[in-house]
Amino acid sequence: xxxxxxxxxxxxxxxxxxxxxxxxxxxxxxxxxxxxxxxxxxxxxxxxxxxxxxxxxxxxxxxxxxxxxxxxxxxxxxxxxxxxxxxxxxxxxxxxxxxxxxxxxxxxxxxxxxxxxxxxxxxxxxxxxxxxxxxxxxxxxxxxxxxxxxxxxxxxxxxxxxxxxxxxxxxxxxxxxxxxxxxxxxxxxxxxxxxxxxxxxxxxxxxxxxxxxxxxxxxxxxxxxxxxxxxxxxxxxxxxxxxxxxxxxxxxxxxxxxxxxxxxxxxxxxxxxxxxxxxxxxxxxxxxxxxxxxxxxxxxxxxxxxxxxxxxxxxxxxxxxxxxxxxxxxxxxxxxxxxxxxxxxxxxxxxxxxxxxxxxxxxxxxxxxxxxxxxxxxxxxxxxxxxxxxxxxxxxxxxxxxxxxxxxxxxxxxxxxxxxxxxxxxxxxxxxxxxxxxxxxxxxxxxxxxxxxxxxxxxxxxxxxxxxxxxxxxxxxxxxxxxxxxxxxxxxxxxxxxxxxxxx
Amino acid sequence: xxxxxxxxxxxxxxxxxxxxxxxxxxxxxxxxxxxxxxxxxxxxxxxxxxxxxxxxxxxxxxxxxxxxxxxxxxxxxxxxxxxxxxxxxxxxxxxxxxxxxxxxxxxxxxxxxxxxxx
Numbered sequence: 001x002x003x004x005x006x007x008x009x010x011x012x013x014x015x016x017x018x019x020x021x022x023x024x025x026x027x028x029x030x031x032x033x034x035x036x037x038x039x040x041x042x043x044x045x046x047x048x049x050x051x052x053x054x055x056x057x058x059x060x061x062x063x064x065x066x067x068x069x070x071x072x073x074x075x076x077x078x079x080x081x082x083x084x085x086x087x088x089x090x091x092x093x094x095x096x097x098x099x100x101x102x103x104x105x106x107x108x109x110x111x112x113x114x115x116x117x118x119x120x121x122x123x124x125x126x127x128x129x130x131x132x133x134x135x136x137x138x139x140x141x142x143x144x145x146x147x148x149x150x151x152x153x154x155x156x157x158x159x160x161x162x163x164x165x166x167x168x169x170x171x172x173x174x175x176x177x178x179x180x181x182x183x184x185x186x187x188x189x190x191x192x193x194x195x196x197x198x199x200x201x202x203x204x205x206x207x208x209x210x211x212x213x214x215x216x217x218x219x220x221x222x223x224x225x226x227x228x229x230x231x232x233x234x235x236x237x238x239x240x241x242x243x244x245x246x247x248x249x250x251x252x253x254x255x256x257x258x259x260x261x262x263x264x265x266x267x268x269x270x271x272x273x274x275x276x277x278x279x280x281x282x283x284x285x286x287x288x289x290x291x292x293x294x295x296x297x298x299x300x301x302x303x304x305x306x307x308x309x310x311x312x313x314x315x316x317x318x319x320x321x322x323x324x325x326x327x328x329x330x331x332x333x334x335x336x337x338x339x340x341x342x343x344x345x346x347x348x349x350x351x352x353x354x355x356x357x358x359x360x361x362x363x364x365x366x367x368x369x370x371x372x373x374x375x376x377x378x379x380x381x382x383x384x385x386x387x388x389x390x391x392x393x394x395x396x397x398x399x400x401x402x403x404x405x406x407x408x409x410x411x412x413x414x415x416x417x418x419x420x421x422x423x424x425x426x427x428x429x430x431x432x433x434x435x436x437x438x439x440x441x442x443x444x445x446x447x448x449x450x451x452x453x454x455x456x457x458x459x460x461x462x463x464x465x466x467x468x469x470x471x472x473x474x475x476x477x478x479x480x481x482x483x484x485x486x487x488x489x490x491x492x493x494x495x496x497x498x499x500x501x502x503x504x
Numbered sequence: 505x506x507x508x509x510x511x512x513x514x515x516x517x518x519x520x521x522x523x524x525x526x527x528x529x530x531x532x533x534x535x536x537x538x539x540x541x542x543x544x545x546x547x548x549x550x551x552x553x554x555x556x557x558x559x560x561x562x563x564x565x566x567x568x569x570x571x572x573x574x575x576x577x578x579x580x581x582x583x584x585x586x587x588x589x590x591x592x593x594x595x596x597x598x599x600x601x602x603x604x605x606x607x608x609x610x611x612x613x614x615x616x617x618x619x620x621x622x
Contacts, residue, residue: 131580131583134584135583135587138587138591141591142590142591142594145591145594145598149598149601154606157598157601157602157605157606158602158606160598161598161599161602164594164595164598165524165532165536165595168536168540168591168592168595169524169536169539171591172536172539172540172543175543175547175584176543176546178547179543179546179547179550180550182547182550182551182576182577182580183549183550183551183552188576188580
């Protein structure tokens with residue numbers, strides 16, 4: 001079904017970013033416009049999701065050039081749900097940033113760059129053309145470069161240096177893979193490639209381009225052994241920026257991997273085993289890393305790495321149940337990881353530190369907030385009936401079905417280590433008697449904030465916790481959607497047909 | 505022609521990766537630039553190099569008659585060059601700031617130092 005309105009989420013973000021650029025030093029207005037724009041974006045995303053849920057895949061061709069000649073934008077159920085979830089966490093970060101960021105001069109450009117980043121993220125969810133996807137990726141990384149160097153202190157710059165170098169390298173590998181695909185098939189339209197790639201006789205070259213995609217996307221996704229930039233850089237920026245990075249950036253990589261590999265390269269025994277092995281090592285390495293950290297944000301960064309393994313493992317197993325589990329985990333992970341970094345920001349604002357050693361006593365002093373924070377923390381671990389539990393159940397089911405026993409073992413170990421790490425956070429941050437807090441002159445603690453700012457801290461955390469609860473308690477409904485997505489991904493004939501012929 | 509270009513692309517990738525693996529910040533950025541240009545040249549070759557006419561359909565014809573050059577890779581490279589240029593400019597400024605602020609010239613001295621206060 002052709003529908004030009006599917007571009008609205010991107011257009012809203014673009015207009016928002018451009019308008020904010022002209023309001024250079026009107027911070028209050030910037031905050032309001034950003035929140036308003038993201039609310040509008042969320043509403044549009046919701047209607048887009050409903051429309052796709054009822055009417056099926058929607059396509060638009062840029063400039064009315066028919067596929068495969070023009071640039072295709074396509075929204076299927078997977079894209080629509082990703083757009084919805086990303087808009088949700090975008091809105092949450094928008095509110096959180098309004099509440100948490102001080103009125104320093106460096107704040108002036110945060111909101112425009114943030115909206116450009118959101119635009120890139122939403123764009124990459126609906127790209128139906130490989131090169132277009134590359135362009136959205138570049139947009140994401142250049143906006144994220146701007147955000148990660150934000151503040152421009154020495155620590156930010158060091159984190160940024162690693163981040164920038166590895167991401168530039170990843171883009172180059174990604175475009176090399178695109179060049180290979182173009183050389184073999186003579187087209188860039190993803191649906192068109194999917195029909196032509198199976199007729200290529202030189203299977204080795206196809207495998208090589210699959211590996212190039214895997215390494216290029218793997219750096220962005222932070223899989224073993226390409227993840228070292230992530231724990232080295234994600235703990236340096238402000239909490240609001242960490243939240244959007246931790247929640248969305250690596251997940252764009254996972255989304256693209258699921259999309260590209262299910263369309264072009266799978267099922268293929270070689271790639272499946274490569275992906276599964278990498279997933280197992282990612283799970284174990286991330287879990288080990290998270291276990292020994294003594295800094296809240298570093299621990300959460302390592303957990304991002306660890307939990308990427310779940311989704312990649314689902315792709316490697318490549319059965320309907322496992323893919324559904326991976327997709328479910330993707331939804332859950334975006335919400336929870338965004339929330340975790342916001343929680344770390346809240347804890348920092350209350351106590352003045354990210355170090356586990358210096359924290360403590362939160363339960364005694366803030367029982368209500370502790371109860372709120374418990375929801376994302378235990379969702380992350382996957383204590384039933386919270387949202388982390390169901391995708392893991394599906395993944396383990398998928399592992400039994402496909403006979404990937406090592407993957408099941410790794411999933412279980414990673415889950416237990418997550419439990420251990422969160423238990424450590426719980427004991428150190430909430431139960432322990434707090435050490436004496438050193439007096440810090442320029443630190444505005446949570447108690448000094450105005451009421452609006454306090455709401456800006458608490459409201460997004462509560463909202464995302466509610467979404468987590470919904471994903472957990474409404475798991476039956478979410479599972480139906482994930483199963484539908486998994487079937488769509490494994491049998492892409494309909495996706496291809498809608499794009500290439502344009503009819504419903 | 506295509507063989508020569510293929511070797512040049514290989515050489516550019518090799519040189520770029522070698523430079524990225526060096527410890528100096530300046531060599532790192534030069535390596536990334538060479539790698540990016542190598543990727544652009546690769547797209548150019550993989551589009552197929554033919555000696556032909558520009559892909560313009562004459563006013564009295566309906567299709568392209570003669571052998572023509574594929575215009576798509578050129579459009580892609582143009583986009584990739586512009587994007588790459590922006591990113592490289594950013595990376596250079598970043599490295600310069602890093603050098604000024606941190607006094608770091610050797611990548612090995614970049615440590616993930618544990619910040620005590622924040």
